[in-house]
Amino acid sequence: MKLHLVHVPLDMHAFNRWAGERELFRRGTFDAGYAFHILLSSMFGKGVLQPFRLFSSERRRKAALYGYSGSDQSELKEQAAAVAPPDCEAVVDPRRLRSKPMPAQFEGGERLGFDLRLRPVRRVRSDVHDPQLGSSLKRGSEVDAFRLELIRRFPVEPGEQTVSGAEAGVTRQSVYTEWLSERLGDAASVERCELAAFRRTRAIRGENGGPEGPDAILHGTMTVAREDEFVRVLRKGVGRHRAYGYGMLLLRPPGRRAPGR
Numbered sequence: 262m263k264l265h266l267v268h269v270p271l272d273m274h275a276f277n278r279w280a281g282e283r284e285l286f287r288r289g290t291f292d293a294g295y296a297f298h299i300l301l302s303s304m305f306g307k308g309v310l311q312p313f314r315l316f317s318s319e320r321r322r323k324a325a326l327y328g329y330s331g332s333d334q335s336e337l338k339e340q341a342a343a344v345a346p347p348d349c350e351a352v353v354d355p356r357r358l359r360s361k362p363m364p365a366q367f368e369g370g371e372r373l374g375f376d377l378r379l380r381p382v383r384r385v386r387s388d389v390h391d392p393q394l395g396s397s398l399k400r401g402s403e404v405d406a407f408r409l410e411l412i413r414r415f416p417v418e419p420g421e422q423t424v425s426g427a428e429a430g431v432t433r434q435s436v437y438t439e440w441l442s443e444r445l446g447d448a449a450s451v452e453r454c455e456l457a458a459f460r461r462t463r464a465i466r467g468e469n470g471g472p473e474g475p476d477a478i479l480h481g482t483m484t485v486a487r488e489d490e491f492v493r494v495l496r497k498g499v500g501r502h503r504a505y506g507y508g509m510l511l512l513r514p515p516g517r518r519a520p521g522r
Contacts, residue, residue, distance in 0.1 A: 262492050264363040265333050267310060269326040269353055273317055276300075276324075276352045285465070292465035293317075294506030297326065300352060304345040305330075305337055312498030312509035314378055329496055329509065334360040363495065366488040372452065374513030377479045380464075380502045381406045381440045403501070405475045407436045433459065437477055444499050445483070448490035453516055454481035464502065482516045 280286070280296045293315060301310045313328030330337065341355035367373070385402045398404060398412075410431060434456040442451050458478040464471035485491050498508030 262365070262496060263331050264492060264496055265330050265360040266363055267328050267330050267334065267337065267358060267360045269310075269328070270357045271315075271317070271324040271326055272322060272352060273324045274322050279348055279352050282348065287465050287468070290463050290465060292463070292471075292505070294502070295465040298505050300349055301328075304341045304349050304353060304355070305332075306340065306344075308504070309340070310337070312503045313506060314509040314511060315506055327509065327511065329363075329498075330360070331496070333362070334358045363492075365492070367485045367491050369485055369488055371485045372482055372515040373449075373485065374482050374515045375480070376511040376513055377441070377499060378507055378509065379437075379441070379477055379479065379500045380474055380507045381437045381477055382474055382501055383409050383440075385409070403472055403474065406440045407431075407433045407475070410436045433477075437479060438481075441479060441499065445494060446490065447487045448494045449483040449485050449487075452482045452484055454479055464505065466505075480513075 276293075276296070279300070280291065280293075283296075283299070285291065285296045285299070297313065297315060301313065302308075309332060310328040310330045313326055315324065315326050317324035332340070337358055337360070338355045341350070341353075345355065382403045383406050385398045385400055385404055414431065434454070437456060438451060438454040441454065445451065456477060457480045460476050461473055462476040463473045495510055497503070499510055500508045502508065
């Protein structure tokens with residue numbers, strides 16, 4: 262499978278102007294991932310540069326976006342030259358794109374560090390009472406994996422006091438690590454995982470907004486198990502909302518081995 266890591270320099274002032282002109286603010290909420298999904302799809306085609314990750318600071322005008330693609334920088338520039346709207350090119354100058362080919366495969370047993378922004382959610386399989394809401398979560402609802410784990414492990418009846426994660430001995434980091442391991446499947450095993458950052462953000466999906474949910478960054482080390490599957494995970498991304506700035510598995514040098522390994 263052909264895979265390239267693409268670097269996209271950005272002017273965030275131009276991006277914010279573009280998003281405002283496109284009326285991408287919904288009820289006072291702005292989702293940069295949703296806006297970049299529209300921008301990148303308009304310039305290169307839907308899913309061509311995906312998954313991706315935005316690196317920006319509120320105080321800085323310059324930013325960068327990284328993404329995986331089956332196309333290299335020359336092919337992306339050609340595509341943009343043919344179809345990209347002029348207002349999009351004011352945000353992303355195709356001439357400044359850079360890319361590098363990723364390995365065709367990784368060796369089984371190879372240790373790799375990772376940096377991953379994700380939205381660790383699960384779908385509710387059947388109606389379940391949520392004491393935090395004071396009502397039921399309906400089947401199919403998208404819920405924070407940590408919150409759902411507490412509800413499943415320690416169900417309470419309406420009117421009863423909610424059990425906290427600290428009281429239950431369950432941490433957000435441990436739940437998200439298990440969630441990640443499930444989604445990596447046979448591709449890799451997680452050796453170490455740290456919850457580096459967490460917040461809750463509201464997603465924008467279409468005209469009517471979208472759900473609020475967990476927005477987490479995990480750092481750690483993993484070991485490649487199946488070479489072919491691992492490259493597919495890089496290309497596809499991890500978890501839901503991969504088209505909107507989540508799920509890009511950025512590789513880093515591995516951390517030190519734990520004692521006894």
